[in-house]
Amino acid sequence: MSQQDWRSFIQQVEESDHFQVIRVKDEISPAYEMTAFVAELESHGTSPLVIFENVKGYSIPVVANLLGSRTRMSLAFKVKEEDLSAEYSRRIKSLFPEKVVKDSPAHFRIYAEDEIDILKFPILTHFQDDPAPYITAGLIVSADPDTGVTSMGYHRLMIKGGDRFGISLHSRKRLWDYQRRAEERGKNLPVACILGVHPLISLASIGVIPSQTGKYEVAGGLLGEPLEVVQGVNIPLRIPAYGEIVLEGEILAGVREPEGPFGEFTGYSSYRSTEHVFVPHILYHRENPLYQSICAGRSAEHNTLLAIPREADLFQALSRSIPGLRAVHVPLSGCGLFHAYISMKKTAEGQGKQAILTALGVDHCLKLVVAVDEDVNVYNESEVLWAVSTRFQADKDLVAVHGTMGVILDPSASENGLTARIGIDATKALHAKAVRCRIPDEAKDFAKRLIAPPGQEKLTQI
Numbered sequence: 001m002s003q004q005d006w007r008s009f010i011q012q013v014e015e016s017d018h019f020q021v022i023r024v025k026d027e028i029s030p031a032y033e034m035t036a037f038v039a040e041l042e043s044h045g046t047s048p049l050v051i052f053e054n055v056k057g058y059s060i061p062v063v064a065n066l067l068g069s070r071t072r073m074s075l076a077f078k079v080k081e082e083d084l085s086a087e088y089s090r091r092i093k094s095l096f097p098e099k100v101v102k103d104s105p106a107h108f109r110i111y112a113e114d115e116i117d118i119l120k121f122p123i124l125t126h127f128q129d130d131p132a133p134y135i136t137a138g139l140i141v142s143a144d145p146d147t148g149v150t151s152m153g154y155h156r157l158m159i160k161g162g163d164r165f166g167i168s169l170h171s172r173k174r175l176w177d178y179q180r181r182a183e184e185r186g187k188n189l190p191v192a193c194i195l196g197v198h199p200l201i202s203l204a205s206i207g208v209i210p211s212q213t214g215k216y217e218v219a220g221g222l223l224g225e226p227l228e229v230v231q232g233v234n235i236p237l238r239i240p241a242y243g244e245i246v247l248e249g250e251i252l253a254g255v256r257e258p259e260g261p262f263g264e265f266t267g268y269s270s271y272r273s274t275e276h277v278f279v280p281h282i283l284y285h286r287e288n289p290l291y292q293s294i295c296a297g298r299s300a301e302h303n304t305l306l307a308i309p310r311e312a313d314l315f316q317a318l319s320r321s322i323p324g325l326r327a328v329h330v331p332l333s334g335c336g337l338f339h340a341y342i343s344m345k346k347t348a349e350g351q352g353k354q355a356i357l358t359a360l361g362v363d364h365c366l367k368l369v370v371a372v373d374e375d376v377n378v379y380n381e382s383e384v385l386w387a388v389s390t391r392f393q394a395d396k397d398l399v400a401v402h403g404t405m406g407v408i409l410d411p412s413a414s415e416n417g418l419t420a421r422i423g424i425d426a427t428k429a430l431h432a433k434a435v436r437c438r439i440p441d442e443a444k445d446f447a448k449r450l451i452a453p454p455g456q457e458k459l460t461q462i
Ligand SMILES: Cc1cc2nc3c(=O)[nH]c(=O)nc-3n(C[C@H](O)[C@H](O)[C@H](O)COP(=O)(O)O)c2cc1C
Pocket: 136, 151, 152, 153, 154, 155, 156, 157, 168, 169, 170, 171, 172, 173, 174, 175, 176, 205, 206, 207, 294, 302, 305, 306
């Protein structure tokens, strides 16, 4: 099996740590129950890969939450969790042109346009206010109508019958721009929707990269080898080769239909949508296909997928002007998009604010940036807030910008997506007198031995 095949990754996860995988053998409905199941796990502080084997009314298993943890993402990169964003930004620099292969396992069963019935798949209805089942793991691949540069991105798909989908392009990135330009010429935009790709391809699709760089090349960079693609069966597009289920079709020009509301990554049911329409012309899938679902709402899965490429992008941009940059964390509390915490060893006054302005400049999604010193662990929000409480003065350390481009799905942004953004410089002045309470290393080592992990001999009973 190719290492680019998501099935090989699932196998890797199962072999590496069985506690990360839950196989649900009890009957479970795709309407609300699967969402509730994963949300319940998350409320207990766990986010395993979940395989629902016995889906009510369907014979196809559902694979959920594959991307819902940093541990699994770091397994995909084969690095330690704390090195994820640095590794992403390192790999994204080497681009590989895609490699065309002849066959795809997804060509096992091909359905012509008049045979397509998407309702045969166990598509989840996620939340009470969703008007229909939604495909959430549909990776939409497309090509620039002028230059042919490739793109990939996740876009929610609302089921409007067996062969018609509502699609929202609210991120206003490449697909939105490609469709806009095709539409100006009265043309539909050919796209394919793929379910079940390797996590590094998923992560490449969210990458923030120059518009002239193809996302297929970026996927190659993350994979460390050319992305393997096959020629579309029915459309002039090359498509990642190892998908489970593929729909080839078009986003219609000049057609808008009601779409949504949908339970979004912000934790709100969102009514904002661009209301485009996707019509498939052909559907094909692998033998015994698995149906992938990305957990919707403010889930660890959706938000981790958003956060990691952002951290990497910020890390790369900040490392140009902040020599002592240590770490960047885009936390789930900010929906994987709106907040960033940056730590650094300050070498000159003003670097905290410099980092804030750089971060706000490279990423229009950020609404809050906190800069802290290197002794603060940015992965621990309590420590970040402690730094704010003891190293920040609002009259001189606050940066605020109004009326900038924001994220349409943020319910606090204006109707046309404008947002205000702030930066909090919670770094100390270089010669600040405040000294952190310290404990000698020998005393710390002694305490560690006292509270030894289970199985190790303790110095004393507690
Ligand atoms: C699970 C998931 C679902 C997403 N859904 C949407 C969506 O419905 N519409 C949208 O515009 N962006 C959505 N996004 C963000 C886009 O996938 C992302 O901005 C991507 O880079 C856009 O690709 P593009 O440049 O080809 O447009 C989603 C992201 C994730 C991780």
